[in-house]
Amino acid sequence: MGMDPRHAILFEPVRIGPKTLPNRFYQVPHASGFGSARPRAQAAFRGIKAEGGWGGVCVEYAAVSADSDEIPAISADLWDDADGRALALTAAAVHAHGALAGLELFHGGAASANGSSRGVRLAPSQRGSQAQWGGLAAEMTADDITRVRRDWVTAARRAADAGFDIVYVYGAHGYLMTQFISPVTNRRTDGYGGSLANRGRFWLETLAAVRDAVGDRCAIATRMSAHGRRGLPGIETDEMLRLVAMASDLVDLFDLTVGSWPEDSGSSRFYPEGHQSDWTHRFREATSKPIVAVGRYTSPDVMARVVASGAVDLIGSARQAIADPFLPAKVRAGRLDEIRECTGSNLCILREETFNQIGCAQNATAGEEYRRGWHPELLPAATNSGQPVLIVGAGPAGLECAVTLGRRGFGQVHLVEAEPEIGGRLAWIRRLPTLGDWGRIVDYRAVQLARLPGVEVLTGRRLTAAEIVDYGAPIVVLATGSTWRGDGAQPGHPDPMPGADPAVPWVLTPEQVAAGVRPPGPRVVVYDADGYFMGSALADLLAREGSRVTIVTTFPVLSPVSDETLEGEALREHVHRAGIDVVHATTVTAIQAVPGGPVTLTGTDRYAEAWSAVCDGVVLVTMQSSNDALHAELTADRGALAAAGISLYRIGDALAPRLISEAIFDGHRLAREIDGPDPAVPAPYRRERAGR
């Protein structure tokens, strides 16, 4: 196979100021959890993208001074020369594969955390500074403005010295530059407030100063936001276009985003691919300089069309480059069906929002390049690859484990699935409203499995413990998944809930709803003690079919997990528009009903006072349970297992129900370490730390 000629346009070099990008694939700055604190992990994470063919690879936001301490979030500080030396590892790793390295210099202004440094936050104005628990910002004096500009120049010099080819003046996403631009946050009456020219002055002055300092050595990039659907407080797109025109002579590359971060990185549940283009593609009106914009594009056909349209010069990517660092190489080789497409689940962002290092629902190796030495495409042959392996269950963990074992050279892997189709719970989750793109997890692996001669998939076959013992496989992996509890047991209340019995028609589990079972009347309560997507997705489904749905949730906001995936606001708006009521901070503790009569739910409100509601049926989204019957039966007689020479492992939800990214990681890890001393326990990984 070779490259489809329609994709050749993506491999054209692009000149940006004094530098030339080797192609149009550009990994925009995005958080990794490594910053400058874990410089080897950062270098390996970015280097793999350059190796996979991305022509430009950027590090995440790097603070120009201690004014912006982001802890516990991890930014790539560039406060001093030691930080510069740490980040130089990344520039070198990116250069090793012929790509250009970018560093996104930033100042958080009023949005800085500063919890560790304990420094005061700075802002154009105090009044408009977003309060963090009453912790407002100090209005910048003229001296402050001078100092921050000087710090930016110093940081830019450090970035150039560290080998970076592209230096940003990061202005999007509500940080200091945007705080100056927006009249909502900028209430100044001096030369830096009022007219657009005044509000843009700090940005333009900083761009000019950085260009003066390093413009001969580096391409100067800036990141700006258009208005978008959800808006950018106080800033219209037309005004940003005028600012772009003012900045055009100072900038070698415009990196364009929309509105708020939750919109810019909108999930697949609520935003289609390319949703930003209505706004970002307008910027061509204002500048002829190179433009990069993101769109969560996964298809090279679409990428080529977008470039050919002339609206952008580079295809920006964050999430797709995480899901598949080798996308450019695969496009060039014409191996299009091997692209691991981003699901848009935003579990990568959840990891960052919970202050952990990057991870990915599709790519288990993301973030593990250095500490575990995992390469996304090159897998070492296993020393025990001659042994037959039986994997029971073809859900996400089982699929990933089978694919990874196959790529490690195992020649006799049987992946046995009880249901007629592979995918495990994803087989039905992908059919729920808004969750279709999650099916890419299954689709990618189905293609891989078809290509791996050592892996055989058998569906529709439910194995017994005895059959497993007799199967002839010395390595047995149980990936039997988990099931939503029908007995109403829930976090903090592990005993069954009186009246919770999925055998009666008015009590349903998510699996029953997915299988088409419906409550006996139109008034349905979805009881969500889980807090992620399942409650709202089922409510959405039932409401679309005409039920009058109320979600009762134990949480004070609906689906707090969705805030970590940036979906919270969109989700709640979606649910409200669907006419679904929500009762917050309420725990259901009993269900009472007689056949044909109304169903009464009783429980407690947020003050532990009695609460009740009447409905025709309730869907219990309380808690999952591992499907561990096979494991229990097999381990009841350890002697028999030993006699049969079987090493038994559990992965994914069969071990413990978790986020789908973690189930896949689990299946991958076992396959990576299957020839280690004790595959059941994760091997130690390298940690970067301060020495004693």
Added chain:
Amino acid sequence: MGMDPRHAILFEPVRIGPKTLPNRFYQVPHASGFGSARPRAQAAFRGIKAEGGWGGVCVEYAAVSADSDEIPAISADLWDDADGRALALTAAAVHAHGALAGLELFHGGAASANGSSRGVRLAPSQRGSQAQWGGLAAEMTADDITRVRRDWVTAARRAADAGFDIVYVYGAHGYLMTQFISPVTNRRTDGYGGSLANRGRFWLETLAAVRDAVGDRCAIATRMSAHGRRGLPGIETDEMLRLVAMASDLVDLFDLTVGSWPEDSGSSRFYPEGHQSDWTHRFREATSKPIVAVGRYTSPDVMARVVASGAVDLIGSARQAIADPFLPAKVRAGRLDEIRECTGSNLCILREETFNQIGCAQNATAGEEYRRGWHPELLPAATNSGQPVLIVGAGPAGLECAVTLGRRGFGQVHLVEAEPEIGGRLAWIRRLPTLGDWGRIVDYRAVQLARLPGVEVLTGRRLTAAEIVDYGAPIVVLATGSTWRGDGAQPGHPDPMPGADPAVPWVLTPEQVAAGVRPPGPRVVVYDADGYFMGSALADLLAREGSRVTIVTTFPVLSPVSDETLEGEALREHVHRAGIDVVHATTVTAIQAVPGGPVTLTGTDRYAEAWSAVCDGVVLVTMQSSNDALHAELTADRGALAAAGISLYRIGDALAPRLISEAIFDGHRLAREIDGPDPAVPAPYRRERAGR
């Protein structure tokens, strides 16, 4: 002065197993934000307590293996030998002052975060494991139990090798040991579930194994919880007493706590000093081994009485040892009025809960011992101490700055306060319900000021800008504080709110309420867009006086900041019991009224739908503003300032309204760096990091 003989009992040595504590002052394990990741900061932070006279000084929870990865919270991992070498610095720093060093080995079980490691959580049972967003734990197999016990022994050996004198088997606060003990979380049917002997088996086995391994080299401690007021799910105190009796032979020191962590570390707003003793003092019934228990004690008289009662052998302290590491030395020297008493604000815990390093509302040097080189008692003389200094404003920041300058040898510091009493806003905050102990911030500094000959306090004197210029002080520090806005401007809505005018009787500011102004009728809305203590404290005050109070808050829970100080649950219960209604997730955008008529508040609910309510008056707790008029006037003519030879600084809320701990830090920092190259900008501090 010398020690009061009544306090001599506190300085008796106490034998614990093979070791002897030099006295009865014992800093129990508590988080610092340093762990083993910042070993020099950890060593300096703990070493200063040994220097201040604490006879036992412990490091925070240290995970025995990668099973418990607490990131982004900072635990003192002891996963490998490198971690042991890092923590050895702390043992050495503690030994340097003759104290014993303790290490609290722990396993989080189902409560582990594991977001960074991505390892599965382990628990006695999956069903009872607290779900973190559907992320349940794996039920431990027999192999898992064996492995964890072995890991504990390995970690204990590492701790002993690192020089620690006291090694814990940490069982309190809901971690793995408690998960085994509680029948709510332990649903096992094997030898580790069921009876107390079975549920306690893992704990006792681990104690025995650790004792076998290092019992000759180390004292073996364990930390257990009694039931307390809020309870410990499934565990009664009598059952814990029986467990203590079973463990007594294996243990050299019992470290006793109560119930949940929010109760154990209860704030002064909702828990009196020594509130735990009703439960913890019962443990003497079950063991004659040494016992340590905490009580947020600040008075040596009380401490001596508690020891003399025989209920405990050691005075455990976390928060008071943070507020004043030199409390034991001060007691020994009879300098009792120099003790910096803990306010019980729990801002130390807020810093940990927000994943930052430790800080303290009273002691600005806490956590800064290594990175900024600050000692709480020994301050270097300033090179410019001969210069007169004018500090305008005697609130927390001004007081701290004046005291610190005085201790640095400044001989002509004038602290000028416009009000008749010092304290700034604390002068009235301390008189609000539940907030009395916060007044200790003022009281401690008042004592210091009276002793510092170089500092003069002038109250009741409101200086004009011209008077400041003419004052004759080349160093001028503005600490003029902040004021609650009366115009209804609020986070995200910085423009004035229509109808918000504190000149009308139905619109009040917090300052007006504190000054005795009351709404014209009984139906009062406190509008809380701030999220910390002010809204609930004012509501409490008005409700106690008979008003019918409703809190309308922009947040989905009342006072989310209080969750970070562990006060959330107690606060909401307190407010509910006071008969105060709460309307959540609602934004007020306008106030309409005519004199004598009802007041109508209009705004939007959580879905941005129209909302309204009727009342007789509204208290606006929306946002603060720095009192910056003097600063504006003084800096309007920079030439005049320069001509007068004045260096002008701002500190505390006058610069930016923040948490009180940060205002005090700000005043301290300026005084520490007043002879640096640019005192207005924090000097760089040492960072411990992975080298390149």
